[in-house]
Amino acid sequence: xxxxxxxxxxxxxxxxxxxxxxxxxxxxxxxxxxxxxxxxxxxxxxxxxxxxxxxxxxxxxxxxxxxxxxxxxxxxxxxxxxxxxxxxxxxxxxxxxxxxxxxxxxxxxxxxx
Amino acid sequence: xxxxxxxxxxxxxxxxxxxxxxxxxxxxxxxxxxxxxxxxxxxxxxxxxxxxxxxxxxxxxxxxxxxxxxxxxxxxxxxxxxxxxxxxxxxxxxxxxxxxxxxxxxxxxxxxxx
Numbered sequence: 010x011x012x013x014x015x016x017x018x019x020x021x022x023x024x025x026x027x028x029x030x031x032x033x034x035x036x037x038x039x040x041x042x043x044x045x046x047x048x049x050x051x052x053x054x055x056x057x058x059x060x061x062x063x064x065x066x067x068x069x070x071x072x073x074x075x076x077x078x079x080x081x082x083x084x085x086x087x088x089x090x091x092x093x094x095x096x097x098x099x100x101x102x103x104x105x106x107x108x109x110x111x112x113x114x115x116x117x118x119x120x121x122x
Numbered sequence: 123x124x125x126x127x128x129x130x131x132x133x134x135x136x137x138x139x140x141x142x143x144x145x146x147x148x149x150x151x152x153x154x155x156x157x158x159x160x161x162x163x164x165x166x167x168x169x170x171x172x173x174x175x176x177x178x179x180x181x182x183x184x185x186x187x188x189x190x191x192x193x194x195x196x197x198x199x200x201x202x203x204x205x206x207x208x209x210x211x212x213x214x215x216x217x218x219x220x221x222x223x224x225x226x227x228x229x230x231x232x233x234x235x236x
Contacts, residue, residue: 015164040223041222041223041224043223043224045227050229051229051230052126052128052213052227052228052229052230053165053213053227054227055224055225055226058223058224098164098165100165102223104221104223106178107170107177107178107221108217108221108222108223108225109155109167109170109178109181110155110165110167110223110225111167112157112164112165112166113164114163114164115162115163115164
């Protein structure tokens with residue numbers, strides 16, 4: 010049972026462009042919607058997260074958009090930089106299962122200079 | 123360094139040997155989660171522990187795998203009689219007592235089984 014579907018699997022964007030990654034989920038009990046960033050050989054690091062009481066959250070160049078009715082949330086990276094080249098994971102969680110985060114398969118973002 | 127500490131970072135074992143992976147959570151954190159990541163895949167939940175208690179081990183294989191988080195010392199993920207399919211990166215994450223979903227991950231332990 011795949012609870013979380015992340016797309017695209019990979020994307021290439023020019024420096025200064027916008028990267029958009031989508032995450033669709035099935036479990037309506039999820040109430041925490043984070044995005045993690047992972048560089049090769051490193052552990053995932055929390056990038057930005059949203060709760061369902063808001064539809065959008067922005068932190069610097071990173072924005073989460075949340076659509077509760079569609080059961081989807083997305084990550085937008087504005088003015089993409091080469092240093093943003095990494096793998097990004099959505100990983101929603103629910104209090105009913107102690108926030109065992111359900112990781113998507115990941116999106117590898119490559120930002121070309 | 124106040125982050126989640128994992129060791130060893132890299133571990134090589136031959137088939138049939140035992141692997142022990144250690145995780146020290148962030149200061150003040152009392153919850154530990156272990157995840158496994160296969161190449162080119164996302165992280166899969168294995169086990170969730172609090173001090174001296176296993177809360178949820180639903181993601182852990184029934185045989186050869188065990189985990190503990192003693193009152194003193196790090197959490198340990200133990201894999202007995204390793205097989206090649208156990209080769210993966212094992213990540214530990216910790217969270218504070220008030221569980222909100224925000225997990226802080228270590229750098230991982232990369233196990234290679236020859």
